[in-house]
Each structure stands twice: as structure tokens, then as C-alpha cells.
Amino acid sequence: xxxxxxSWTDERVELLRRLxxxxxxxxxxxxxxxxxxxxxxxxxxxxxxxxxxxxxIGPGGAQARRKEDLSAEVALETVIxxxxxxxxxxxxxxxxxxxxxxxxxxxxxxxPVALAVSERVTIMDLRDSxxxxxxxxxxxxxxxxxxxxxxTGLPYCTQHAQVxxxxxxxxxxxxxxxxxx
DNA sequence: CCCTGATTCGC
DNA sequence: GCGAATCAGG
Numbered sequence: 676x677x678x679x680x681x682s683w684t685d686e687r688v689e690l691l692r693r694l695x696x697x698x699x700x701x702x703x704x705x706x707x708x709x710x711x712x713x714x715x716x717x718x719x720x721x722x723x724x725x726x727x728x729x730x731x732i733g734p735g736g737a738q739a740r741r742k743e744d745l746s747a748e749v750a751l752e753t754v755i756x757x758x759x760x761x762x763x764x765x766x767x768x769x770x771x772x773x774x775x776x777x778x779x780x781x782x783x784x785x786x787p788v789a790l791a792v793s794e795r796v797t798i799m800d801l802r803d804s805x806x807x808x809x810x811x812x813x814x815x816x817x818x819x820x821x822x823x824x825x826x827t828g829l830p831y832c833t834q835h836a837q838v839x840x841x842x843x844x845x846x847x848x849x850x851x852x853x854x855x856x
Numbered sequence: 857c858c859c860t861g862a863t864t865c866g867c
Numbered sequence: 868g869c870g871a872a873t874c875a876g877g
Contacts, residue, residue: 715870
């Protein structure tokens, strides 16, 4: 029963590409696909010519996007940090890649992610036109993606696009919802 | 010390 | 081609 870990099958490479493209770190990818070290992942990434990724995280990125702590507090901080910088009126991208899935602020929407919950899929079932919103801890085997129908031209569905791309006006009231300080 | 990716080099 | 060890950096 102890199958030796199949090396880099097409399936695994595809998985690797998608996760890497999604911005997950090498170590997270290693844990996600399993059977390989982060070094193996990095090595493969380089061999595939995927290196030179765009860093979604700024300086000190490692600790900066520390997830897996206190879901509630993390969510709170995420929202706050997201609306901290002064951004222009037009839909600016504030939180393009949230690490954990945080509760959507109870705005006017009755059911935030009701649809998304029923749609969530694993990385394997995630198609190109499906919402890539991460749900849960990427290092956990329970990690899923939203999987709902993504808006054409965007990686997210209608629900999550609203969270990912929040206009300045919207973000202001969100802070009140968060109830910070 | 935690983490990140990059590179080297024996296998 | 693979990946552990190592390196360089935040």
C-alpha cells in the first residue's frame, strides 16, 4: 500500500503550475501536493522556467502573510489593512490574495457566499473559468477553492470579486462592520 | 528565528 | 531530471 510517491507526473506538474501561479509559496505547495519538499518544488519550478514570479507580498512577505492563527482576528486585520492605504475612487485592487477565507462583511447582501459554499472544489477540479478564491488553509488537505462561475476576465466569481476588488467608498463602511478599536 | 526563493552539485 | 544542502535575503 505504500506507493512510492510518483515523481512529477503531468498531473502534478499541472498542479504545481496552478498553485505557483496562484501565488502560493514553495513550502505551501509542497505541503499541498505532498510527497515533496519545498526544495523539490523550487527546483522543479526553475526547471519548468516558472521562476521569476511576481511577488504579491512586499518586503518581509514571509511573516507578513502569516495565516493560521486566529481566524477572527486575522480576518479583522485583513480588512483593516486593506482599507488603510489611501486609494483612488475607481475600483482599486486592495486585497487581491487573501490568505484565509474571512467572513464577508454583512453588507446589503443577504447571502454572501451561500452559493460559493456549495460550489467549492479541490485544486484538481478547478477549471479555468472557475472562481479561484481560496477557502481555508492552503496547507490543509481540506483546502478548497470557491469554484463558482468566475467573471469573464477575472479569477473570481461575483461574490468574491466584490471582496477582492473593493471601491474606496465600500471599504469605509466595512471598517465599521469589523468593529475595530 | 521565522520565512522566502535561487543556486549549486552529487546523484 | 531530481532535490538536499546551501546560499542570500526580508
